[in-house]
Amino acid sequence: MTTEKIPDIIIGRLPIYLRALQRLADAGALTTSSRELGELVGISAAQIRKDISQFGEFGKQGTGYSISFLMDKLRDILKVDRVWEIAIVGMGGIGQALAHFNGFVDRGFRVGMAFDNDPKKIGRKAADFIVLDAATIEDEISARGIKIALLCVPAASAQEAADQLARAGVKAILNYAPTSISVPEDVRVQYIDPVTHLQRMTYYL
Amino acid sequence: MTTEKIPDIIIGRLPIYLRALQRLADAGALTTSSRELGELVGISAAQIRKDISQFGEFGKQGTGYSISFLMDKLRDILKVDRVWEIAIVGMGGIGQALAHFNGFVDRGFRVGMAFDNDPKKIGRKAADFIVLDAATIEDEISARGIKIALLCVPAASAQEAADQLARAGVKAILNYAPTSISVPEDVRVQYIDPVTHLQRMTYYL
């Protein structure tokens, strides 16, 4: 175990391992090897062993890794051994789809609040909560202590909403708006822009 | 100009530059510098210059880059100087949201077809097309010559749908299903799984 500075690129691979392990577990497997896991995610066996060994000795020579044990360890490391409440900002098509997304269950997250600035949407029920007025983002999110938000507003409103979220104490933003946003350096942003991902593939067509 | 083998990591940054340039253009700017662009996207100025110079000499000493010229060049390189028709597979919440997403316009893509296997959805109108039977994916997509698909089915059906798409001639899949999929090596996959992206940030909370 050498818990020094773990490079972000390794942290980024852990959720991918976790997802592949889930797939193996769903298929009924109890153990796996770095070779098998590597083939599943397209990463070399050596790299997988090296990544995992940053955090401890979780495998056994000759037999590989216990899937449930390794999943538990990865969940601990990634802090998804608990349930994080998340807030959705912007209840358009994507926000509503995410409010009803059932893929959060058992993976560490639960949608707890949603906001919009459209009076026709405010007060309506979405999944198991009421859509709140976007003007109250700062009060509501800071009162609830929510640290994670899904930003689903149009590109033109994204920066303003991001500013509100930062002031509310949010430290992790998943940005579905197709635009870059600027945030304080203690706030992390991940971009989910279908066009950017598609443009990365058209080069090879 | 040294158009040899361009590393994928550079190709992956070009759409990010393009998106930031769009933001500058929207704000009325005509030129920018590697320093300004770098601050916007969080990448060093040296790296931006190096990335861009892989494809030609698009800047001018002293004044930087013409935004519209550089955007044209990046669009050429990424092959989004045209409009690619894309197919949506799975018209649940996310598929429907993407069918109505207006962020594709002017960025190289247009949703041309959609599929589902639910009889209640087949034949219904979504945006400007009719939802087709998922059983016809191979025929319809290959007949239309579509090369790009958005995979929006549940995790359990993702692999089967991916197999159909590969057989239909699709070469680029944007996978919204929260599971890894295996595809022939001439097919590219990008993953858009909100949980994976969120789990990458919780480590730092």
Add this chain to the structure above:
DNA sequence: TAGATTGTTAATCGATTAACAATC
């Protein structure tokens, strides 16, 4: 001209791979 900024080279830094002793 003077100031600014590119394109490019060389140096640095970091990530990946190959190999293998240890051991289940």
Add this chain to the structure above:
DNA sequence: TAGATTGTTAATCGATTAACAATC
């Protein structure tokens, strides 16, 4: 035991940064 697979080291590979001549 024999075979399999880990954890780790050293070597390789590739990406990033710093620096600066060229030049707009």
